[in-house]
Amino acid sequence: MYQLTARDIRRRNRFAVLQAVYAAGGPTSRQEITQATGLSFATVGNMIAELLDVGVLAEQGRDAAGVGRPRARLAINPARGVLIGVDIAETAIHFDLFDLAMTVLRSVETAIDPAATEPDAVADLIARGIAELTPVDADRVLGVGLSVPGLVEPEGGVSVFSPYWHWHNVPLKALLEQRVPHPLYLDNPLKASTAAQLWFGAGRDVDDLIVVTLRAGVGIGIVIDGALYRGVTNSAGEWGHTNLVLDGRACRCGRRGCVEAYVSTRGIAATLREVAPDSPLLDGDDAHVLAAVATAAERGDATALEVVERTGRYLGVAVANLVNLFNPRTMVFGDVVANLLGAPLLEITRRVAADHAMSDTFHAVTLQLCTLPHNPASLGAATFALDGFLTDRETFGSIAAWRATRTTT
Amino acid sequence: MYQLTARDIRRRNRFAVLQAVYAAGGPTSRQEITQATGLSFATVGNMIAELLDVGVLAEQGRDAAGVGRPRARLAINPARGVLIGVDIAETAIHFDLFDLAMTVLRSVETAIDPAATEPDAVADLIARGIAELTPVDADRVLGVGLSVPGLVEPEGGVSVFSPYWHWHNVPLKALLEQRVPHPLYLDNPLKASTAAQLWFGAGRDVDDLIVVTLRAGVGIGIVIDGALYRGVTNSAGEWGHTNLVLDGRACRCGRRGCVEAYVSTRGIAATLREVAPDSPLLDGDDAHVLAAVATAAERGDATALEVVERTGRYLGVAVANLVNLFNPRTMVFGDVVANLLGAPLLEITRRVAADHAMSDTFHAVTLQLCTLPHNPASLGAATFALDGFLTDRETFGSIAAWRATRTTT
Numbered sequence: 175m176y177q178l179t180a181r182d183i184r185r186r187n188r189f190a191v192l193q194a195v196y197a198a199g200g201p202t203s204r205q206e207i208t209q210a211t212g213l214s215f216a217t218v219g220n221m222i223a224e225l226l227d228v229g230v231l232a233e234q235g236r237d238a239a240g241v242g243r244p245r246a247r248l249a250i251n252p253a254r255g256v257l258i259g260v261d262i263a264e265t266a267i268h269f270d271l272f273d274l275a276m277t278v279l280r281s282v283e284t285a286i287d288p289a290a291t292e293p294d295a296v297a298d299l300i301a302r303g304i305a306e307l308t309p310v311d312a313d314r315v316l317g318v319g320l321s322v323p324g325l326v327e328p329e330g331g332v333s334v335f336s337p338y339w340h341w342h343n344v345p346l347k348a349l350l351e352q353r354v355p356h357p358l359y360l361d362n363p364l365k366a367s368t369a370a371q372l373w374f375g376a377g378r379d380v381d382d383l384i385v386v387t388l389r390a391g392v393g394i395g396i397v398i399d400g401a402l403y404r405g406v407t408n409s410a411g412e413w414g415h416t417n418l419v420l421d422g423r424a425c426r427c428g429r430r431g432c433v434e435a436y437v438s439t440r441g442i443a444a445t446l447r448e449v450a451p452d453s454p455l456l457d458g459d460d461a462h463v464l465a466a467v468a469t470a471a472e473r474g475d476a477t478a479l480e481v482v483e484r485t486g487r488y489l490g491v492a493v494a495n496l497v498n499l500f501n502p503r504t505m506v507f508g509d510v511v512a513n514l515l516g517a518p519l520l521e522i523t524r525r526v527a528a529d530h531a532m533s534d535t536f537h538a539v540t541l542q543l544c545t546l547p548h549n550p551a552s553l554g555a556a557t558f559a560l561d562g563f564l565t566d567r568e569t570f571g572s573i574a575a576w577r578a579t580r581t582t583t
Numbered sequence: 584m585y586q587l588t589a590r591d592i593r594r595r596n597r598f599a600v601l602q603a604v605y606a607a608g609g610p611t612s613r614q615e616i617t618q619a620t621g622l623s624f625a626t627v628g629n630m631i632a633e634l635l636d637v638g639v640l641a642e643q644g645r646d647a648a649g650v651g652r653p654r655a656r657l658a659i660n661p662a663r664g665v666l667i668g669v670d671i672a673e674t675a676i677h678f679d680l681f682d683l684a685m686t687v688l689r690s691v692e693t694a695i696d697p698a699a700t701e702p703d704a705v706a707d708l709i710a711r712g713i714a715e716l717t718p719v720d721a722d723r724v725l726g727v728g729l730s731v732p733g734l735v736e737p738e739g740g741v742s743v744f745s746p747y748w749h750w751h752n753v754p755l756k757a758l759l760e761q762r763v764p765h766p767l768y769l770d771n772p773l774k775a776s777t778a779a780q781l782w783f784g785a786g787r788d789v790d791d792l793i794v795v796t797l798r799a800g801v802g803i804g805i806v807i808d809g810a811l812y813r814g815v816t817n818s819a820g821e822w823g824h825t826n827l828v829l830d831g832r833a834c835r836c837g838r839r840g841c842v843e844a845y846v847s848t849r850g851i852a853a854t855l856r857e858v859a860p861d862s863p864l865l866d867g868d869d870a871h872v873l874a875a876v877a878t879a880a881e882r883g884d885a886t887a888l889e890v891v892e893r894t895g896r897y898l899g900v901a902v903a904n905l906v907n908l909f910n911p912r913t914m915v916f917g918d919v920v921a922n923l924l925g926a927p928l929l930e931i932t933r934r935v936a937a938d939h940a941m942s943d944t945f946h947a948v949t950l951q952l953c954t955l956p957h958n959p960a961s962l963g964a965a966t967f968a969l970d971g972f973l974t975d976r977e978t979f980g981s982i983a984a985w986r987a988t989r990t991t992t
Contacts, residue, residue: 382815394908398807405910406791409944416904417939420828429939495825499803499908501814530826530838535818 185565186401187213191221196276197378201234201247222248228567229254230274250275255316258307259556260300261363261549262322264338264390265461269303270552276374278548282306291339293349301353317357317559321366321551322346323391326408338390357566359558363387364411366554367508368395368402373557375546376506383504384496388511390460392434396500418492436488439464439511445484450477461510468514486519490526497531497539508544516543594974595810596622600630605685606787610643610656631657637976638663639683659684664725667716668965669709670772670958671731673747673799674870678712679961685783687957691715700748702758710762725972726766728964730775731755732800747799766975768967772796773820775963776917777804777811782966784955785915792913793905797920799869801843805909827901845897848873848920854893859886870919877923895928899935906940906948917953925952
């Protein structure tokens with residue numbers, strides 16, 4: 175039987191406290207955090223002491239209202255340092271510099287040359303983008319989180335499998351450590367987008383949710399009892415390569431009929447080719463085709479509307495399967511496909527899923543679009559860096575020892 | 584963020600201790616239980632004190648070997664009472680009387696008249712079977728666990744949905760309480776079979792497993808971190824009605840292409856009708872057809888082998904989808920389809936799943952047949968009764984108060 179270690183519990187409690195502080199949206203109190211988290215007052219007090227000590231939280235005056243001694247107001251201390259979030263997609267890399275309030279201070283984006291996707295070339299590109307965002311006082315960077323496509327084994331930082339670049343067991347973390355002077359935290363976009371929802375999105379209100387990422391690759395992040403479910407080898411949620419159509423379209427993974435072959439950017443371009451092989455919307459790469467379909471659908475173009483309808487039908491069946499298996503409270507749809515096709519796609523998906531899922535189970539779930547203001551993959555990756563910074567602090571020595579180091583440098 | 588209550592933790596710890604005692608297969612010690620569970624010695628001591636007090640465990644002499652004071656040997660006390668497990672299937676009801684060592688003392692089976700499936704008639708049949716197994720000293724029955732087809736809301740004992748009998752919101756627990764003088768615990772066969780695996784099967788060694796039930800209905804039980812995952816309305820695991828073939832065969836649920844329409848007893852009969860519409864194996868109801876296919880396949884009948892091959896192909900794709908989504912350590916296949924088609928079906932399923940699942944994820948999982956000696960549904964239902972007995976004892980008054988009552992009657 176699985177037992178949480180003291181460190182796991184500490185990490186969950188710290189996350190709960192930070193989540194409550196972020197959700198408060200402004201200065202808050204120990205009492206409010208205790209109420210929001212359901213943790214004991216003592217546990218909240220310990221976590222806050224640690225977060226104050228490390229400088230991630232700061233006291234902001236005291237609340238003198240009411241009886242008893244005045245209550246300290248607590249808030250995130252944005253000046254404590256910065257985090258860098260990196261979203262490595264198939265054709266481009268997006269970099270965000272965040273302060274600790276998770277405000278984006280600066281962003282850059284770099285195209286990936288499709289002819290230069292060998293590991294060293296990609297690592298160079300990543301390092302260049304990070305360097306560009308690094309402030310002059312480089313040790314203000316508490317960590318860099320990277321969302322890497324494919325199956326990622328986060329402990330070793332190995333990109334186990336990235337079908338787009340034909341990567342197998344690439345030690346990306348080691349390649350980056352040679353180039354980047356900051357602590358690095360890697361995981362895939364499904365895990366990163368889900369972390370973003372947990373910290374700042376639907377996960378604030380709901381403990382059982384599924385975060386659906388729809389881009390060149392598609393997949394889900396599964397949140398159970400408020401925590402990301404990883405499976406036994408960190409590969410849970412590979413929904414994109416579950417079978418939707420027996421002996422259906424060829425998928426890039428080499429199999430046939432995968433969900434991804436229908437509802438990814440590429441899948442949608444393929445649907446357009448089926449609906450209207452000579453369509454003028456079929457211009458440029460898959461991302462351009464998707465954007466053209468979205469624009470045309472908005473102005474009522476019949477071909478584009480038919481593509482959206484078919485995409486929603488595929489998505490609806492695949493979503494119903496998830497509803498039946500996981501019986502979640504909320505499903506959030508994010509990334510470029512959801513952003514561009516938006517409410518009309520969601521409406522068709524909801525209608526089809528209602529027909530295909532068990533009715534009581536379907537009534538228990540809410541399907542919604544992602545409303546996070548940032549790129550969820552880079553935001554989530556930055557939370558890995560924040561979580562890693564706090565956990566590593568705890569592991570690599572007492573906070574007092576660390577402060578002594580800071581004072582002497 | 585989800586917080587376990589003190590009662591939840593107590594229940595999990597009690598389960599862990601009992602699971603370790605059952606797994607020991609004979610008298611064991613506090614030290615061995617501490618080692619097997621990973622719990623603290625103090626927690627194990629508390630749980631054992633409670634289980635001794637309530638009479639479920641008994642001390643069996645002392646182990647004088649080694650230094651220090653002799654260690655008490657502990658074992659299940661089979662004489663403490665009996666449990667009744669009831670597996671209500673579509674066409675028959677199976678009743679088992681267990682002692683607390685979970686040895687079957689006696690079994691009965693009753694056919695359900697397909698023309699008499701209204702709730703009162705079924706409740707009468709169930710009550711009659713329970714009465715038949717009840718010992719003369721009726722208060723030795725600590726509880727009755729019932730596995731009920733369909734979606735069950737266990738708290739209220741309401742059979743939310745049973746497609747076979749056209750039941751909707753049937754208050755089965757209330758109907759039975761009018762007829763049966765013992766505490767009743769209801770859930771569906773997926774949950775019951777999974778509980779049986781957790782207590783006595785694959786769940787002893789593995790914390791992340793999926794229990795696949797293949798009978799007239801099919802579905803899965805999902806075990807995550809050593810605990811049954813129920814979803815937000817206790818409906819998780821309705822794999823039987825996930826879509827396998829877009830616009831495929833009609834399913835009894837009214838939808839098309841569900842997994843159940845292909846790999847249930849009925850699905851296999853339908854496959855035989857496709858392969859050989861005039862086959863002599865097509866005699867009697869679906870259960871008879873399945874048995875005939877199994878016997879014919881064993882003697883090398885080409886038609887039967889083709890049916891097994893096609894069933895394994897459907898099952899393999901559906902299993903690959905689960906492997907990709909859940910990334911489990913073990914999948915156990917049980918109930919009548921797995922029992923009758925056994926290793927040949929599993930072999931085809933494994934081959935097809937290997938082709939369809941992500942390869943690293945597939946390498947992490949073991950597919951195996953259920954090896955429990957009893958009907959897993961009635962065994963698992965009986966564990967609900969044992970768990971319920973122990974939890975209710977705790978809730979409805981101190982054990983001392985309960986013992987006082989026992990002494991005065």
